Amino acid sequence: MTPKMMMTASMLALGLGAGAVHAQDDPVKIGMAAYGLNAEFMQLWSAAGEKHPAVQSGMVELTVFDGRYDALVQQDQFETMITQGYDAIVFAPMDVEAGATAVQLAVEAGIPVVGSNARVNSDQLTSYVGSDDVEAGYLEAKAVLDKMNCEGDVVIIEGPIGQSGEIQRGEGNEKALAECPDVEILERQTANWSRAEAQSLMENWLTSHGNDIRGVIAQNDEMALGAIEAIRAAGMDVDNFAIAGVDGVTDALNAVKEGRMDSILQDGEAQALGAIDVAIKAVRPDYEPMSDIWKQYPDMPWNGGADSEYNVPWTPVTAENVDALLAARQ
Template structure:
């Protein structure tokens, strides 16, 4: 009996030792994070990718990221999520193209017991691990308010919208409408509104057509991102008109928009790509590594008064907006070098 007990204890000890060793080895392995971006052409998304690579855990090798280019197609993103799951990623971060269609990514990740963090844009579900975003209704309101204040709440505007069906287009549109409504009935007329798909190249001919169609009647341009605002500015200049005769605003704080703010050509509401992406990586690492993980990004100190870590357990983390001004423009540009 004693002999059997010794054998059993020895076996248990060997098993326990093996388990501990395996756990230690697992802890030493870098955390694999798949980052699904809706598309990689725009500067803002490129800033997010740059921020991901500069996260302390990525730089130290404690986390390894794989960035996927969704090519502005929700189905492509869903397929990329399948690939990430099949290759045994530890966590997924998605910047979704479509408010509804990309819910499939959350569903698939949940079925595979993989934490999924939604960043930048939103999904129409609460089944994700968390979302690290900015309040797009507020952003749309702030940019429209800036346009309308310069117009003294009277005149005609055109609206350049984001891709139809995306949360940015939906929610910034709500913010645009709220600001317009505050001017009072019949004060602001929307001459045109159409998507330019976040693209400077698509906004340029669209604005050219509107300038021809509504000669001398457009007072303001509400562009739901900076790239489209910059396309509108190019069209105005190409038409031989003075940009400063128009009231123009966009969202994101991309580099060319910051320069345009310095020139007095537009207003830009900066969306913090670094805050959204590095915050998402910290939340992903917390979800994978557990209670002992402490956030490594500096964003939690940067926004200490507005953004609390709360042990990484919150469902929504809202990164604050910053209005780009002539006073902060140079510092914002310098931070990207």
Template sequence: MRFLKLIAVSAAVLALAAPAAAQQKVYRIGAAVYGLKGEFMQLWANALKEHPAVKDGSVKITVFDGKYDAQTQNNQFDTMITQKFDGILFVPIDSQAGAQAVDKAVAAKIPVVGSNARVNSEKLVSYVGSDDTVAGALEAETVIKAMGGKGNVLIIEGPIGQSAQIERRKGNQTVVARYRDVNVLEMKTANWSRAEALALMENWLTVHAGKIHGIIGQNDEMALGAIDALKARGLSPKSIPVAGIDGISDAIKAVKEGTMVSILQDAQGQAQGGLDVLLRHLVGPGYKPRASVWEDYAREGLHWGDGTARQYNVPWTRITLQNADALLVKRSK
């Protein structure tokens, strides 16, 4: 009888211990980002590491620098598959090439959530980013209005084939098409790079001397490179409107100086929101979101629901003289 009682007690202890053991699981998540040279992706990666689940140790994050190369990202997926990661957050450099990497991970039963840049795969669990077509339209509209609705504009593009470049171009061109007196002088890539944009702009200032009336940079780094080129030629950026996207620190300061306009892309919201969605998939219906993004943008229509939506669009924020200081203070914390 005593023996049977011991068995019953042991079974009860194991039953009680099982849920606790399940709660103690540490999820190994890989974050495959297209590149870490620019400030925006650095902000994204740093924000991911500040997610409450990472801070309390229930998630272990490994960030992989894709070095702006699709094959490098593909190889990094092989590494995560071999090492049996629990899930992957993916910011692809190429929307089409990245699909192969997603397919491999899903075949290995590793769920993938896209963030910031899209990949052409129906096998993603979800996508947490922002609508780049909207941002492209906003920046083009701002520049063209500052030009008085007429004149010659330059468009500096991101890496050809990345979703942000494709969608921001669409937004740019949709707006330009509405103005019959606006002409696109040049539209070329500078690969999100300030240095490449500087070199490109230096050439354009020679080829199109005196004929440039506005500059649309598909991200802040490239817009700032264009501004550097203008200043080097003794031209005032205040006389040639320049726009960018992302809201990196130098861009916010430039907005304060009146030398450019920019639109904030919420790196923290995209990264931490993406991790919440991935954890919901891994943990199950009992998972409660821990990122602040769901409260920050609730009034603007971003809702968690049950955490299983195929897409979550984090709203854009125009950077103004009224909010610039607050944004910089928040970033310094």
């Protein structure tokens, strides 16, 4: 037994595990473990959790943890939640492999863990509420390639290496690129979901490849927006590039409206609300969902909160729906 496992066993022996202390009339104590809160998408995800009807009513006591884009920080936060007797954890992991250790620690302490937004390689999750990143990677790459008529060369700006979004969106990117065998990938590198890092990468690539770059496949919107800033800073015309990202953050919605890029909306609000519903159900078996997402997405039925996976659909951002999507952010 590892020292961390011994620590968890000691907590259980002392009655510190969640199942040992929770009473039916007490608020359900849930931790939302975000991989990082520097960028808008995870801010929207966590803010949605704080607006869940069960949180607003006092049924749930919710704490949001900023993982600071570091799997070790997230593991330390899990250990804190175990020590403090949390009842359930909603987990958006930084690393698909490293996050499994944190899940194991919590489950062995009697705390159910519901995955949300990003995947972890663990069979100990109570459930997963997120979206199909392979599909997103395909849709964004196809949007770029269609604008290019499958002619010319592209660069790919990847997410953090080892996170499920990077892995699965990369699979989707490759699937779309296979349909355009004459398109060459000039460069591919991570910018860690960061607009600033993507801008720096794109500046270097424009210096190296200039007008040879026709398309930019960015695995999230922040990085697509960074690429746009680099193109502008170089005095080049954004209209000469096909650019796409994923998430539907506010700046990207505005960029779509202005015709500068394509984006696919990831409904982080639905992911967060659904994950909290499932987490409450794991603690209180008689709970019925209080969020509206199960009506919003009838093709994703509640099924008693017992499904191992809930797949929130993607929404391609278009000229027809972008104003409504922006209005919803007000």
